[in-house]
Amino acid sequence: MEAEKKKLIPKSALIKAALNWENWVQTCYNYERMMGQSVVMTFLPVVKHLYPDNKEKQIDVLTRESEFFNVHTEFGSCILGMAISLEEDKAQGADIPNEFITNLKTSLMGPLAGVGDTIYQGVLIPILLALCIDITRAGNGNIWGAILYAVLMIAISYGLSIGNFMFGYNAGGDAIMDFLEKGILNKLLSAASIMGCMVMGGLIVNYVGIKCGLVINASGTMFNLQESLFDAVLPNILPLGATLGIYGLMSYKKWTSIRIILLIVIVSVIGGFFGILA
Amino acid sequence: MSIVQALLCGIVYWIAEADIPFVSLWVLQRPLVCGLITGIILGDPVQGAVIGASINLVYLGFISAGGSMPADMALAGILGTAYAITGGLDAQTALAIAVPLGLLGTIVWYLRMTFDSIFVHMMDRQIAAGEFSKIPWTVCVLPELMAGVFCVIPATLAAYFGASYIQPFIEMCQGTPMQIFSVIGGLMPALGIAITLQYIFKGEARLFLFLGFMVATCTHMTLIEQGIVGLLVALLYTQITDKIKAAPAVSAAGAGGAGYDPDYDPDED
Numbered sequence A: 001m002e003a004e005k006k007k008l009i010p011k012s013a014l015i016k017a018a019l020n021w022e023n024w025v026q027t028c029y030n031y032e033r034m035m036g037q038s039v040v041m042t043f044l045p046v047v048k049h050l051y052p053d054n055k056e057k058q059i060d061v062l063t064r065e066s067e068f069f070n071v072h073t074e075f076g077s078c079i080l081g082m083a084i085s086l087e088e089d090k091a092q093g094a095d096i097p098n099e100f101i102t103n104l105k106t107s108l109m110g111p112l113a114g115v116g117d118t119i120y121q122g123v124l125i126p127i128l129l130a131l132c133i134d135i136t137r138a139g140n141g142n143i144w145g146a147i148l149y150a151v152l153m154i155a156i157s158y159g160l161s162i163g164n165f166m167f168g169y170n171a172g173g174d175a176i177m178d179f180l181e182k183g184i185l186n187k188l189l190s191a192a193s194i195m196g197c198m199v200m201g202g203l204i205v206n207y208v209g210i211k212c213g214l215v216i217n218a219s220g221t222m223f224n225l226q227e228s229l230f231d232a233v234l235p236n237i238l239p240l241g242a243t244l245g246i247y248g249l250m251s252y253k254k255w256t257s258i259r260i261i262l263l264i265v266i267v268s269v270i271g272g273f274f275g276i277l278a
Numbered sequence B: 001m002s003i004v005q006a007l008l009c010g011i012v013y014w015i016a017e018a019d020i021p022f023v024s025l026w027v028l029q030r031p032l033v034c035g036l037i038t039g040i041i042l043g044d045p046v047q048g049a050v051i052g053a054s055i056n057l058v059y060l061g062f063i064s065a066g067g068s069m070p071a072d073m074a075l076a077g078i079l080g081t082a083y084a085i086t087g088g089l090d091a092q093t094a095l096a097i098a099v100p101l102g103l104l105g106t107i108v109w110y111l112r113m114t115f116d117s118i119f120v121h122m123m124d125r126q127i128a129a130g131e132f133s134k135i136p137w138t139v140c141v142l143p144e145l146m147a148g149v150f151c152v153i154p155a156t157l158a159a160y161f162g163a164s165y166i167q168p169f170i171e172m173c174q175g176t177p178m179q180i181f182s183v184i185g186g187l188m189p190a191l192g193i194a195i196t197l198q199y200i201f202k203g204e205a206r207l208f209l210f211l212g213f214m215v216a217t218c219t220h221m222t223l224i225e226q227g228i229v230g231l232l233v234a235l236l237y238t239q240i241t242d243k244i245k246a247a248p249a250v251s252a253a254g255a256g257g258a259g260y261d262p263d264y265d266p267d268e269d
Helices: A012-026 A036-051 A055-065 A075-093 A098-137 A142-182 A182-205 A225-233 A238-253 A255-273 B003-016 B022-029 B031-041 B045-059 B075-089 B091-115 B117-129 B131-174 B176-201 B205-216 B223-246 B246-252
Strands: A215-218 A223-224
Touching: A012 A036, A012 A055, A012 A075, A012 A142, A012 A215, A012 A255, A012 B031, A036 A075, A036 B131, A055 A075, A055 A098, A055 B031, A055 B117, A075 A142, A098 A142, A098 A182, A098 B031, A098 B045, A098 B176, A098 B223, A142 A182, A142 A238, A142 B045, A182 A238, A182 B176, A182 B205, A182 B223, A215 A225, A215 A255, A215 B117, A223 A225, A225 A238, A238 A255, A238 B176, A255 B176, B003 B031, B003 B075, B003 B091, B003 B131, B022 B031, B022 B075, B022 B246, B031 B045, B045 B075, B045 B091, B045 B176, B075 B131, B075 B223, B091 B117, B091 B131, B205 B223
Parallel strands: none
Antiparallel strands: A215 A223
16 A cells, blocks of 8 residues: 555665765755755655646745755755654645644754764764774875775765655654664664774874973983873873863863864973973 | 966965865865975976975864864975975975964965855845745855955965065075974874874774884885785785674684573574
């Protein structure tokens, strides 16, 4: 029965819609509607299949889809798939109020943006970048890390966005809710956090370069603080301390990154001038 | 740097910033990638990728959510790499110069976000008039052209004039100032890591930061090897915690019978 119902939109138009979303989502990003106009772009290829001979109805659909919308591109594409599927049901006479579609879109927007931004920009990209930066800087340097990152990122983004779009179209809003509540994403997130923490630990050692340059003249013998104290107790303790210190300021004192940058510059100027830091 | 090379740098900045299909924000905006492209433009791809990679350390976990942009990493990546190659700077100095440029660049993002509203109103009128075929021009092509004006002009000028002043500037800074640049460049990656930690340094995962730190301090593993070890550790940890959660009755009874289950039958499983 389900399969019989969904016949209005050909597969090619759906894929075109999904690509329109992924391709043009941020080209006109603005404070007023955020991604509202991108939703219109997504609906453009399908709207003529929904109401083939009724321009008035087509205008109605696009007008209500042009409202404020903002989500994480790849994780949120299932909302677009779902909205198209609902509009399709509606076009076939199902009793779906306009507000229902809008409300469902708005209610899914928040959770998916939160999950998407955290997993994508907070976990996936940093881990992938860290590994590819390390490949690039290995030995005398090479270009393969940068190329690997670009290829992987394009593949992941397009694969996830289009797959997720089709999931939303085929499974509908309830399935998206179910998936969010099942906690699969949270489990993935906690496993990825463990891996991410391991990589970040290694990154601190390899790429945060800070040493104490102080040499104390203790009754004729030179006492190099870095070599005789820090390196003897635990090498890299200064980079670890600096990173955790910045983390603490941002996390507990709510410092912005701009303030941290200023702090780093001030500390470096003072430390570098007097030779405390090297 | 020739004016053509500077113009190409400006165009790369535009493509990175304006979310043109396929390269978009996740890819070309990252200094690792736009550094490589800048390197190709200036005839030294490897050096470009290496400098870009170093600058990217600062922007590891930078999140742009809800239309905010904490720093313009594309401008930092492109100009930092361009100055480093033309001025013969090392990675740390390039990083120290690139980060302030990244802060300046956010102006371009906010300009775009503000002026893009114009096109949305044009689109509204076109929808109402039923002129659907014009919509892609209004919300894709025109905003991109506007972004081109905002991006290409300042970035081209900054690349061209910056590159010609970078060598005298660096010569002027020999001695203590250069030492300070290198301290700044050494410390900045800590910011990138700290921002990433905001998202992953939580709960039980915290311990693994120190494990990763010790592994890297005491062994000579590459980061890739350490990443694979991290992945295995994460899987192992998830498997073990799943097993413990799957047998709640046993652990509850063992913890003093607080969750004692009267129907508990040891032979049941």
